[in-house]
Amino acid sequence: MTTTQDYQKGLAELREIRDAIKPLQRQLEKLENDLGKLRARRDERVRTLAGYEQAKAERLATSAGVSVIDIVALAPSLGPQEPSGAPVAPEVEVTGAEDPREAQKAAQAIKESEGVLPSDLRDDQAADEAGRRQDSAPSPAAASAPSPTPTVGPAEPEKTLPSIPEGAPGDRWIYAEPNLLSTRPKFKQSVRQMAFLDAATGVLVWHGGTLTCDLGRAGVADILNAVYSTVPQDVERIYITAGDPWHRNAESHQFLRDAVAEWLNGPLPEGWQVEASRGKDRQAGHLVHPRNPVGRWQRGKEQHTEIRSVGEWFDPKGADPATVREAFIALWKALHEHWKDVVLMGSPSQTGRDLWSRTIPAKEGAQWADGYPVMSQEIRGLLHATAGQGRTELISPPRVPERVPGWYEVDRTFAYAKHTWMSGVGVPQRLSAARFAALSEKEQSNALFSPSHWQIRVTVPEGWDHVGLLPVPGGGDSPWHYPDQAGRTFTTWAGGAEVNLALRNPIQPWRIEILDGLVWQKGDPLKDWADKLKDAWRRLRAQSELHGDERQRTAAALASRAVRSILLYGIGTFAQRPQITTGSIQLSTGGDVPEIPDGSRLTGMTDTHVTWERNAGFSRNQYAHPEWSAGVWSAARAALLSGPSGAKDPATGKPAKAGALHLPAGSILAFRTDAIYSSVRPEWPYTGEPGDYLLKGAMPWEQTTPTTDAEFYILQGLGRQALEAEGL
Structure with missing residues (x-):
C-alpha cells in the first residue's frame, strides 16, 4: 500500500x-x-x-x-498559368447529395467497351504492332478538345502544381546541364568488411567467427565497445539484424524519429566522435530515419564505422545473423556473374546506382559512350514536383459498401523490373498545346507512346463508376489522390503511360486536353542493368526453392529480396530529390539552445541535443535522371490498372489482361504501390515472372470495410495469416 x-x-x-x-x-x-x-x-x-x-x-x-x-x-x-485563350474550367468535385454514389452499390461485373483498345504500354513489340495499336486507338486530336465545364459542387482544396513558363522563357528550360554527364566510372569501389549483430541476443557474426556479446543497454557506446573488443578495425559496417536498439526508449517520445536521434547522439567511448567528411565514395554524419537509421563514427583518423539496419536490404523475418551473412554472400555471388568488379555498398540504393554506372556504354563509337546528359535544374525540379511514386489509396464508404463479401490482396512480383525496357534519353522536345495541336494524328500518337511527361486537363466521363486513373496532388495528408467522380475536370501532370491508359482503358475513354509536355528520344539506358538484376533474382529464387540446405534456401530467398531492393531503390536514386542534410548539436550545460545552421529547421529536441535538417536543393549530380524514375513509376501505376498477364487470352491469343480495371466496379478497397486489395478474388495466373500478380492474402468471408490506415493494416495482416493457414 x-x-x-x-x-x-x-x-x-x-x-x-x-x-x-x-x-x-x-x-x-x-x-x-x-x-x-x-x-x-x-x-x-x-x-x-x-x-x-x-x-x-x-x-x-x-x-x-x-x-x-x-x-x-x-x-x-x-506557378502554372493557363494557356492564353483557353477556357477557364474550375476544378470541381461532386459532393453531398449530388454524388451519384452516395447510395452504396454492390460490385458490378465489368463489360469491355467495344472499339477501345485496353492499355498495353509496356509490351516491347515490333514497330508494326505499335502502329496497329495507334491506328485502332481513339484520336488524340479529338481527345484534346477543350473540356466542358461541369456544373457540380465545390472542389476539395489541392496543391497547385508548377508548370513550364509560356513561350521563350519556358523554352529556355530545355537544355542539358553543361559539362555534366553520366559516365562509366574509371575506379573500383573499396571493399568494406561487415559484421552482423543481433542487438536483442548479442550474437555477433563476421568473417572471423561467431560470439555472443554483452551489450548492456545496447547504446552506441555499448555496441562499439563490445564489437571492437573482438573484431578487427577493418570491419567498417555493423548491420543490426534484430533488436532495433534505436527504439529502446521509444515510449518516451512522441515520434520514433526523436527516439532514433536520441540514440544516435548517445554517449560515445573515449576517443570516438561523429564522423567528419570522408572520401568521394564515403558519406559522413548520421541519417536520422525512424526505422532504418545510419550512424557514422570514427576513432582517430584511421578507424571508421557505420551502424546500419539490415532492413534497408530486406526483412530478415527472424533469420539469425549467420544466415543474414550468408544472404549477403549469396547476393555478391549472384551479382558477380554479371559484374566482375561488384562491391556491395552500404545500402541497396548506393549499390544499384554503382552497378548501373558500370553498364554505361564504354566502347568507342557506341551511342551514349560519351555519357548520358543530365537535364537542366528547371526540368529536374519540375519532375520532382509533378511525378509521384507508387499509388497509395484507401477507398472507403460511401465509395464502396460498408460491408464486403471478402478481402483479397494481390501483389505484383518485382514490378518495377517490368518497366525498364525503354526510357527517355537526351534533351527532351517541348510540345506546348499549340505545337501538339499542329501535329498530325500519327505524330500525336507517336509522341504519346514515346517516353514523355504531360501537363493535361482531364475530364472524367459521364457514367464512370470505377476507380480514378490519374493522380492529382492532395490537399491533406496524402500527397496524391485519384479523382473518380463522373463529370469532374481537373488539371495535373502525368507520364505518357498513364495518359495512354486513360485514353485506351478497357471500360471507357477519358477526355484529355494536352496543355504542355516533354517528349524524349527513345532509348534503353536501364535495360542492360535491369536484365542482369532480373537474372540474378531468378537464380536466387531457384536456389531458395531447390537448395538442399535449409539455411542456404533461406539465405537465397533473402538475397533475392535484396536484388529487388537494389533495383527498386536504384531507380529511386535517379529521381535525385533535393539533398537533405541532417545534423545534431549538443545543448550547453545550462540548457541553452545553440544556433543551428542557416536555412535549417528544428526537427527534434532531447535533454542533451537538438536535431536539425536543411534542404540543400539540387546538387550537380552526374547520375540525376528523374525522367527515368518518373517513367518507370508512371508505367507501374498504369499497369496496376490494366496490363498484360503471364497467360494468353484464349479468344485472341494475346496476353490476357490483369489489373484493377479488370475487377468489378465497387470491389477495389485499396492500393499500396504494387498491390491491389479487393472484395472479390482475382483469378489471374501466376508464373513467377516480373509483373505477375501473386495472391498474398485471402479471407473469403464478409468483412467490415476499413476506413482508416490502422484498420487497413489489421485486415492486411489477418488476410496474410488466413492464406498461410489455408496452405498448411
Whole structure:
C-alpha cells in the first residue's frame, strides 16, 4: 500500500521534473519565435524577388530552402498559368447529395467497351504492332478538345502544381546541364568488411567467427565497445539484424524519429566522435530515419564505422545473423556473374546506382559512350514536383459498401523490373498545346507512346463508376489522390503511360486536353542493368526453392529480396530529390539552445541535443535522371490498372489482361504501390515472372470495410495469416 511519505516523495519528484521542463520550454518558445520571424522575412524576400523578370521558382526554392510548391504558394505568378485563350474550367468535385454514389452499390461485373483498345504500354513489340495499336486507338486530336465545364459542387482544396513558363522563357528550360554527364566510372569501389549483430541476443557474426556479446543497454557506446573488443578495425559496417536498439526508449517520445536521434547522439567511448567528411565514395554524419537509421563514427583518423539496419536490404523475418551473412554472400555471388568488379555498398540504393554506372556504354563509337546528359535544374525540379511514386489509396464508404463479401490482396512480383525496357534519353522536345495541336494524328500518337511527361486537363466521363486513373496532388495528408467522380475536370501532370491508359482503358475513354509536355528520344539506358538484376533474382529464387540446405534456401530467398531492393531503390536514386542534410548539436550545460545552421529547421529536441535538417536543393549530380524514375513509376501505376498477364487470352491469343480495371466496379478497397486489395478474388495466373500478380492474402468471408490506415493494416495482416493457414 502506498504511504503518505511515498506520495509526498512522488510529488517532490514531479516538481523537480516540472522545474527542469520550464527552462527548456522557454528556450523552445524563444527558438520557435525566432524561427517564425525568420520565416516571415524569408517569405517577404521571396515575394520581392518573384517580381524580377529573371525570377524562377526552382532557383528561389533552392535559395530559400523550401519546395517549389511552397514558392508558388507565396508567388502565384511563378506557378502554372493557363494557356492564353483557353477556357477557364474550375476544378470541381461532386459532393453531398449530388454524388451519384452516395447510395452504396454492390460490385458490378465489368463489360469491355467495344472499339477501345485496353492499355498495353509496356509490351516491347515490333514497330508494326505499335502502329496497329495507334491506328485502332481513339484520336488524340479529338481527345484534346477543350473540356466542358461541369456544373457540380465545390472542389476539395489541392496543391497547385508548377508548370513550364509560356513561350521563350519556358523554352529556355530545355537544355542539358553543361559539362555534366553520366559516365562509366574509371575506379573500383573499396571493399568494406561487415559484421552482423543481433542487438536483442548479442550474437555477433563476421568473417572471423561467431560470439555472443554483452551489450548492456545496447547504446552506441555499448555496441562499439563490445564489437571492437573482438573484431578487427577493418570491419567498417555493423548491420543490426534484430533488436532495433534505436527504439529502446521509444515510449518516451512522441515520434520514433526523436527516439532514433536520441540514440544516435548517445554517449560515445573515449576517443570516438561523429564522423567528419570522408572520401568521394564515403558519406559522413548520421541519417536520422525512424526505422532504418545510419550512424557514422570514427576513432582517430584511421578507424571508421557505420551502424546500419539490415532492413534497408530486406526483412530478415527472424533469420539469425549467420544466415543474414550468408544472404549477403549469396547476393555478391549472384551479382558477380554479371559484374566482375561488384562491391556491395552500404545500402541497396548506393549499390544499384554503382552497378548501373558500370553498364554505361564504354566502347568507342557506341551511342551514349560519351555519357548520358543530365537535364537542366528547371526540368529536374519540375519532375520532382509533378511525378509521384507508387499509388497509395484507401477507398472507403460511401465509395464502396460498408460491408464486403471478402478481402483479397494481390501483389505484383518485382514490378518495377517490368518497366525498364525503354526510357527517355537526351534533351527532351517541348510540345506546348499549340505545337501538339499542329501535329498530325500519327505524330500525336507517336509522341504519346514515346517516353514523355504531360501537363493535361482531364475530364472524367459521364457514367464512370470505377476507380480514378490519374493522380492529382492532395490537399491533406496524402500527397496524391485519384479523382473518380463522373463529370469532374481537373488539371495535373502525368507520364505518357498513364495518359495512354486513360485514353485506351478497357471500360471507357477519358477526355484529355494536352496543355504542355516533354517528349524524349527513345532509348534503353536501364535495360542492360535491369536484365542482369532480373537474372540474378531468378537464380536466387531457384536456389531458395531447390537448395538442399535449409539455411542456404533461406539465405537465397533473402538475397533475392535484396536484388529487388537494389533495383527498386536504384531507380529511386535517379529521381535525385533535393539533398537533405541532417545534423545534431549538443545543448550547453545550462540548457541553452545553440544556433543551428542557416536555412535549417528544428526537427527534434532531447535533454542533451537538438536535431536539425536543411534542404540543400539540387546538387550537380552526374547520375540525376528523374525522367527515368518518373517513367518507370508512371508505367507501374498504369499497369496496376490494366496490363498484360503471364497467360494468353484464349479468344485472341494475346496476353490476357490483369489489373484493377479488370475487377468489378465497387470491389477495389485499396492500393499500396504494387498491390491491389479487393472484395472479390482475382483469378489471374501466376508464373513467377516480373509483373505477375501473386495472391498474398485471402479471407473469403464478409468483412467490415476499413476506413482508416490502422484498420487497413489489421485486415492486411489477418488476410496474410488466413492464406498461410489455408496452405498448411
